[in-house]
Amino acid sequence: MGRRRHSARPRRAQRRRPDRSRREAAWRTVAAEFRAVKPELDHLFDRLLDNRRAQAAAAELPDYRAYRFRRLDRLAYGPADCLALHEAIAAEFVPLAGRVLRRRAAALGLDVLRPWDLGALPGGPLVPFTREEALIAGCARAFEAVDPEFARQFSRLAEHGLLDLMSRPGKAAGAFQVHLHASGLPFVFAGAVGRHEDLLTVLHEGGHAFHALACAGDPLIWNRHPPIEFCEVAGMGMELLAATHLGAFYDADTCARAARHQLEQLVLFLPHAAAIDAFQHWVYTRPDEAGDRATRDAAWLAQHWRLCPGVDWSGLEADRAALWQRRLHVFELPFYYIEYAIAGLGAVQLYRRALAEPAAAVADLRRALALGARARLPDLFAAAGLHFGTDRHTVRQAAAACRELLDL
Numbered sequence: 001m002g003r004r005r006h007s008a009r010p011r012r013a014q015r016r017r018p019d020r021s022r023r024e025a026a027w028r029t030v031a032a033e034f035r036a037v038k039p040e041l042d043h044l045f046d047r048l049l050d051n052r053r054a055q056a057a058a059a060e061l062p063d064y065r066a067y068r069f070r071r072l073d074r075l076a077y078g079p080a081d082c083l084a085l086h087e088a089i090a091a092e093f094v095p096l097a098g099r100v101l102r103r104r105a106a107a108l109g110l111d112v113l114r115p116w117d118l119g120a121l122p123g124g125p126l127v128p129f130t131r132e133e134a135l136i137a138g139c140a141r142a143f144e145a146v147d148p149e150f151a152r153q154f155s156r157l158a159e160h161g162l163l164d165l166m167s168r169p170g171k172a173a174g175a176f177q178v179h180l181h182a183s184g185l186p187f188v189f190a191g192a193v194g195r196h197e198d199l200l201t202v203l204h205e206g207g208h209a210f211h212a213l214a215c216a217g218d219p220l221i222w223n224r225h226p227p228i229e230f231c232e233v234a235g236m237g238m239e240l241l242a243a244t245h246l247g248a249f250y251d252a253d254t255c256a257r258a259a260r261h262q263l264e265q266l267v268l269f270l271p272h273a274a275a276i277d278a279f280q281h282w283v284y285t286r287p288d289e290a291g292d293r294a295t296r297d298a299a300w301l302a303q304h305w306r307l308c309p310g311v312d313w314s315g316l317e318a319d320r321a322a323l324w325q326r327r328l329h330v331f332e333l334p335f336y337y338i339e340y341a342i343a344g345l346g347a348v349q350l351y352r353r354a355l356a357e358p359a360a361a362v363a364d365l366r367r368a369l370a371l372g373a374r375a376r377l378p379d380l381f382a383a384a385g386l387h388f389g390t391d392r393h394t395v396r397q398a399a400a401a402c403r404e405l406l407d408l
């Protein structure tokens with residue numbers, strides 16, 4: 001539980017032309033690596049498709065999507081709800097994302113963004129910390145501002161040696177949080193090197209850790225594993241709640257810039273998540289067409305054009321057509337991605353509510369976290385004072401909140 005999504009944000013954000021050239025060179029290096037292994041990845045995916053089709057047939061289900069939705073215990077929503085969510089995100093968030101991109105281009109002094117500009121933080125790079133002690137102390141201060149009990153819990157994990165946050169030679173990449181059921185304590189693993197993104201990762205995993213602690217007392221271990229959609233409300237929500245309290249790392253202006261960037265990233269992420277999911281719905285409900293590599297890439301491109309416009313990909317069409325291969329979920333965890341979009345909608349609601357009535361928002365969140373898996377997904381959202389939904393109205397409300405908070 002609690003594995004965090006990994007974004008392709010470059011290591012440093014830049015605003016000057018020489019840095020932009022460097023960013024482009026880095027992006028092109030990565031793209032060339034993916035181009036080199038595309039035939040291999042295509043072959044691998046063809047084999048996965050065959051195996052998955054056989055799995056669905058063996059289970060006497062019409063297609064692999066039906067099989068996978070059962071395996072993922074999706075009781076609160078089905079394929080039609082996901083398709084509705086894609087449409088709603090296309091209608092409500094894509095125009096908003098366009099405005100974020102245009103404003104970001106202007107802040108970077110550009111007419112239009114190229115793919116290598118997407119991770120650049122207007123205003124220049126941030127280096128919030130260099131040592132783990134400073135990272136832990138600063139995050140504890142941010143959590144303290146959200147709720148003093150979160151800060152006490154985080155410090156307790158540090159005292160028990162349960163925060164392994166910094167990168168070092170030989171250490172695996174990635175970040176996650178796991179329950180240690182015998183002790184009832186969570187363990188947080190990360191590979192921080194001093195970037196702003198590393199700080200956000202720790203806030204995110206901190207949200208998962210507080211969730212784990214809230215339901216650690218349940219005698220039944222499986223009740224300590226809530227639906228992943230709500231786990232990610234805890235993770236993504238904590239990123240937003242704590243990102244406004246980074247005074248241990250930044251001055252007031254930079255805090256405001258970082259908090260704003262955080263919400264903008266979520267606005268950009270929701271259409272991306274919808275594209276990844278929509279592509280997989282296409283793949284597993286059209287097995288014959290999906291077996292053709294060119295048709296498959298074209299289907300991805302159609303989703304990317306629809307949901308992720310506003311970036312200049314000219315001359316990079318082949319890289320754009322192969323973008324879906326950069327998402328490990330498509331290979332290893334089919335259909336596991338829309339959870340982040342559903343959780344993102346909850347996180348926006350939580351953030352909005354916490355700005356208006358912080359004490360009530362955090363108290364309700366705590367109560368919802370403590371339910372663990374002893375409530376249905378919509379009821380977990382409701383216990384936290386949030387609305388669960390994949391419909392147009394829910395998405396429109398979240399988009400309106402983002403528009404207002406970002407003054408778009």
Ligand SMILES: [Zn+2]
Pocket residue numbers: 002003004005204208231232235236
């Ligand atoms: Zn997470």
